[in-house]
Amino acid sequence: MDSLSSQFYKAFVKNNRWMLYIKGLGSTLEVTLFAALLGLVLGTLACLFNMKRGRSGKRTVGSAIAYVYIDVIRGTPTMIQLLIMWNVIMAASKNKILVASLAFGINSGAYVAEIIRGGIQSVDPGQMEAGRSLGLTRIQTLKNVVLPQAFKNCFPSLMNEVITLLKETSIAGAVGLAELTHASDMVSSATYQYMMPLLGAAVMYFAVVKLMSFLFGILENKLKESDMR
């Protein structure tokens, strides 16, 4: 059994292996960023359609599609969705970042849709009524009045979703994407040692999550300032 310092040397220093982790972390952050943005857009749209009802009070076609999307995505494992995206839907693509971003973005969108629904439901219905009574359309009132308040209300949950997303990208190694977990795997197979590479990856994930929480906290306080109670 190697000494700890020798393990450390093999895991990070030898052959410039630390570069693998850094590159892996880069891919992890790239996929997280794209997926978070896609998830926010998809989730907002899915939420609005999901909550929409026709004049008769029944779901519209768009609403039904949004409902099925949210239901199916939340009801199946992310890993299966990722494998379907890589092996079936985007089988022609070799761009792993793109495929992973799509898969995780579509996955995240379903959760974001439910978070935003909670945010919208926490806004006093009188806000929508006031907007409509002035002659504004539902969409105009949503965009200018309800959604800004809803986003503020559910901001902590949304940021939590981004953090979850970051950690979830660790399964993207399954399609060969060289993200952070995959990098630690590569090193483990080269050195036949597991502790240091896994510990290294864990520390890096943890550091990024702490940094993100810190930044989100500042943002959250900025949002509260406009409350002026």
Add this chain to the structure above:
Amino acid sequence: MAEEQALIRVKDLRKDFGSNHVLRGINYEIQKGQKIVLVGPSGCGKSTFLRCMNLLEVPTGGEVWLDDVQVNDPKTDINKVRQRMGMVFQHFNLFHNLTIMDNITLAPVKLGLMNREEAQEKALQLLRRVNLADKADAYPHSLSGGMQQRIAIVRSLEMNPEVMLFDEPTSALDPEMVGEVLDVMTELAEEGMTMVVVTHEMAFARQVANKVLFIDQGVIQEENAPEEFFAHPKNPRLQDFLSKVLK
């Protein structure tokens, strides 16, 4: 010459919430410039009646007309109708995320009725009338209920409505703030605005209304000019109601 057509005509208006028949056939016509006050016990349907007029509640049956537009016809562009009918709510419903100025100018600017400068200028004029011009850049949460309600009235007036609907505008206010809101409403009435007001302020009804309507069990039980309405109520339910509220 034929009598001038009423501004608002309500024909056999019905509204059910499930098996609860809140409105059971309301017929009424409101002439331009009239001030109508609706009173009645809680749950009698007076607020629902008001909310059916601008389709915040969709009637189960009957017709509501504004001029020659049927408000509850599915083919009618309801947003156009609502631009002509202001509404003031019990809980003010100012937009929490916007400043007072943006609260007032949002609708006319987004709907393309005025450009931003015109809208702001008009908003300032209206704010001066209610002595709140210095609050233009404040957020609603920093203002008292009375101020918020006066601003809610201004927000509706900014749209140049032909009729104003008031849904218990003073019920959520601390007693010392009721007067300042009623003053604005009285002034508005004197200027000739057509008004439909649901309220428990009997003194206001007596002073401002052309007609007072007593609504109970989903129908108009009694309608009269305020002097007669309060001095000689005929309906026994109204007599009972007035004996409770006029003490």
